[in-house]
Amino acid sequence: MNTDTNINRPQNIALTSDGSAVRIIDQTRLPGALIYLDLRTREEMYEAILSLRVRGAPAIGIFAAYAVYVLSRGYGAADYFERLDADCDYLISSRPTAVNLARQVNRVRRAAHARADASPAAVTACLRAEADAIRREDAAMCRAIAEHGLSLLRDGDTVLTHCNAGPLATSEYGTGLGPLLLAAERGMDIRALVDETRPLLQGARLTAWELMNAGVDCTLICDSMAALAMKQGRVQAVLAGCDRMAANGDAANKIGTLGAAILAQRYGVPVYILLPSSTIDMTCPTGADIPIEERGADELRSLWYASPMAPAGVKCWNPAFDVTDHELITAIVTEKGVLYPPFETALQQHFGGNSI
Numbered sequence: 001m002n003t004d005t006n007i008n009r010p011q012n013i014a015l016t017s018d019g020s021a022v023r024i025i026d027q028t029r030l031p032g033a034l035i036y037l038d039l040r041t042r043e044e045m046y047e048a049i050l051s052l053r054v055r056g057a058p059a060i061g062i063f064a065a066y067a068v069y070v071l072s073r074g075y076g077a078a079d080y081f082e083r084l085d086a087d088c089d090y091l092i093s094s095r096p097t098a099v100n101l102a103r104q105v106n107r108v109r110r111a112a113h114a115r116a117d118a119s120p121a122a123v124t125a126c127l128r129a130e131a132d133a134i135r136r137e138d139a140a141m142c143r144a145i146a147e148h149g150l151s152l153l154r155d156g157d158t159v160l161t162h163c164n165a166g167p168l169a170t171s172e173y174g175t176g177l178g179p180l181l182l183a184a185e186r187g188m189d190i191r192a193l194v195d196e197t198r199p200l201l202q203g204a205r206l207t208a209w210e211l212m213n214a215g216v217d218c219t220l221i222c223d224s225m226a227a228l229a230m231k232q233g234r235v236q237a238v239l240a241g242c243d244r245m246a247a248n249g250d251a252a253n254k255i256g257t258l259g260a261a262i263l264a265q266r267y268g269v270p271v272y273i274l275l276p277s278s279t280i281d282m283t284c285p286t287g288a289d290i291p292i293e294e295r296g297a298d299e300l301r302s303l304w305y306a307s308p309m310a311p312a313g314v315k316c317w318n319p320a321f322d323v324t325d326h327e328l329i330t331a332i333v334t335e336k337g338v339l340y341p342p343f344e345t346a347l348q349q350h351f352g353g354n355s356i
């Protein structure tokens with residue numbers, strides 16, 4: 001374990017210098033401590049995704065691509081591809097909703113299989129090159145999304161954020177937070193109301209931390225306060241990321257996004273979903289086809305509390321994501337630009353060939 005409390009722009013996912021481990025920021029420890037973990041085994045990597053030590057749709061895809069590279073360094077010629085496929089399937093099974101995970105693992109897997117006649121060392125080098133390309137491409141997409149997203153905002157606006165769709169969840173600018181970070185760099189005054197995002201508090205712990213570090217004026221609220229904020233005219237736009245978008249524009253994102261979008265429609269606030277093309281799943285016709293992760297009861301009953309805040313053994317339902325119906329979305333912002341309804345046509349036109 002490495003500890004570092006002195007870094008302004010921490011890198012959330014990297015390889016160690018000898019390439020023997022993937023180094024991540026343990027997001028479960030933020031904002032209290034900036035702690036790096038070096039992950040070497042498939043079990044450690046799986047656990048890091050499952051426990052949200054590394055989280056956010058693009059980030060888990062990038063992480064898993066590097067994880068496959070690190071694991072492949074231990075494969076022998078005899079069973080290289082057997083082990084590769086087993087590790088890929090294992091990592092993909094860690095979380096079901098964000099399509100980036102399967103997409104990027106399958107991308108590196110395909111790149112390796114395409115070199116099946118090469119030596120193990122050459123195939124492993126190819127895995128690393130593909131993981132590097134995934135991260136580079138994500139950074140470029142996030143930057144473009146930030147530009148396109150910012151074009152929808154005006155100086156003086158306040159936006160509502162939900163969950164965390166910043167650099168920690170991606171690379172560089174993030175998606176949902178990208179316009180805010182870019183605005184701050186340009187000296188614009190765009191503020192954020194930050195939903196705390198029950199139950200895992202990604203808004204309170206991560207978004208508020210990232211925005212404050214970037215000098216963005218932000219105010220933390222409980223999720224239940226968003227209605228009043230919108231009713232009082234305090235919010236000019238809702239900006240959210242996405243874990244998987246279906247071909248019709250339905251958008252799975254952190255639980256509570258749907259509620260924010262319904263409120264926004266009631267109070268005439270535009271809803272913008274910002275995502276890279278790696279999050280669009282054209283094989284899912286609608287949101288009803290998106291698998292929704294359900295997580296453990298202790299996230300509701302006791303996690304983050306000094307003592308349990310619900311009766312021991314109370315039944316809990318803890319879906320980690322919901323799907324915002326495309327009718328509630330004003331515009332979809334991708335690296336290709338701003339898409340308006342009808343989303344099915346626009347998505348087909350730009351991303352029809354997307355494979356997983």
Ligand code: MRU
Nearest residue numbers: 055056057163165169241242254
């Ligand atoms: O459960 P999490 O924290 O991984 O959920 C993350 C989100 O819902 C994000 O909004 C989404 O992945 C977009 S990140 C750019």
